[in-house]
Amino acid sequence: MSYSDSSVYRIQHSFNDWVSDWGRAVVETVSSIGSFALFIFRTVSWLFTRLPKRETLLPNFYQVGVQSLPVIALTGTFIGMVLAVQSFAQFQQLGLESQMGAVITMTLVRELGPVLAAVMLAGRVGSAMAAELGTMRVTEQIDALSSMGSNPIHYLVVPRFLACLLMIPCLTIMADFMGVAGGHFFSVTVYEVDSHHYWSNARDFVGVFDIMSGIVKSVFFGAAIAMVSCFQGFHCAPGAEGVGQAATKSFVYSFILILIMDLLIGIAVEAIYMSIWPDGPRLF
Numbered sequence: 001m002s003y004s005d006s007s008v009y010r011i012q013h014s015f016n017d018w019v020s021d022w023g024r025a026v027v028e029t030v031s032s033i034g035s036f037a038l039f040i041f042r043t044v045s046w047l048f049t050r051l052p053k054r055e056t057l058l059p060n061f062y063q064v065g066v067q068s069l070p071v072i073a074l075t076g077t078f079i080g081m082v083l084a085v086q087s088f089a090q091f092q093q094l095g096l097e098s099q100m101g102a103v104i105t106m107t108l109v110r111e112l113g114p115v116l117a118a119v120m121l122a123g124r125v126g127s128a129m130a131a132e133l134g135t136m137r138v139t140e141q142i143d144a145l146s147s148m149g150s151n152p153i154h155y156l157v158v159p160r161f162l163a164c165l166l167m168i169p170c171l172t173i174m175a176d177f178m179g180v181a182g183g184h185f186f187s188v189t190v191y192e193v194d195s196h197h198y199w200s201n202a203r204d205f206v207g208v209f210d211i212m213s214g215i216v217k218s219v220f221f222g223a224a225i226a227m228v229s230c231f232q233g234f235h236c237a238p239g240a241e242g243v244g245q246a247a248t249k250s251f252v253y254s255f256i257l258i259l260i261m262d263l264l265i266g267i268a269v270e271a272i273y274m275s276i277w278p279d280g281p282r283l284f
Contacts, residue, residue: 039231043157052159060159064125065167069174072120076175079112080104080182088191097187098197102205104183109206113176114214115262118221121168122254126229129160130250133233134243142234157234161226168222169215176214209276213269220265224257 051057083104091097133156136142142152180202187193229250236246 036231042153046154046158056159060163064163072171072175073178076178077182080179081186084183084186097193099201100187101198101202105180105202105206108179109176109211109214114172114218117171117175118258122225122251126225126250126254127247129229130233131247134236134246137236157230164222164226168218172218217265220261221258225254228254
């Protein structure tokens with residue numbers, strides 16, 4: 001074989017390996033998406049068949065909701081203060097310091113409040129769910145449930161899904177409240193913005209539609225976090241490394257889904273807003 005023939009052979013071999021790697025990646029991706037869709041279907045179907053018992057639901061509600069309140073309140077407060085710090089210089093140059101209340105409140109209830117609560121939930125609860133279920137998969141506890149006649153999805157996934165779905169709106173409201181309170185406190189006490197005009201502009205510019213749109217967003221975020229985390233835990237690779245990878249993937253994939261859903265829902269909410277109030281801000 002000549003040198004040119006060997007070069008052509010190496011190029012063809014490299015190209016075949018490249019095509020093979022990409023083909024394998026595409027097949028694995030499509031297979032994972034299909035498995036995830038079936039996992040969602042099985043979970044949702046149990047909601048219309050038989051709900052979990054109260055003894056199973058309440059511990060998950062407590063873990064997702066009550067135990068997440070301190071970190072949500074703390075981060076929400078500081079996010080409101082950060083918004084006040086970042087906004088004051090620009091508004092002062094324009095002589096519009098009193099408008100800070102409207103901007104800070106709108107930013108929190110429409111975007112930062114739901115996203116902040118979702119990210120904290122994905123980091124604190126989602127990773128824990130994936131690690132817990134992954135450990136159960138590695139130690140064959142999930143298989144033991146199946147052998148005893150219990151459906152693992154109904155017993156393990158549905159309570160966690162309901163907890164995330166129903167508790168994240170409460171966490172979002174807490175994040176909104178603490179963020180608005182933190183922004184007001186910093187603006188009034190540090191920058192000496194008039195409190196009456198601060199609240200008056202916030203009330204006139206931010207309406208019920210804005211608050212509800214943020215809460216509706218959070219419901220989708222909570223559902224995505226629960227589904228991704230439980231799916232990663234159920235399909236955990238063997239060993240301690242697999243459990244760690246499941247916890248990491250659950251947060252990363254949840255965060256990516258949160259951003260994608262935030263964009264898509266934001267576009268839909270803006271379209272609805274423009275169809276109802278085409279002339280500008282509304283006062284309720």
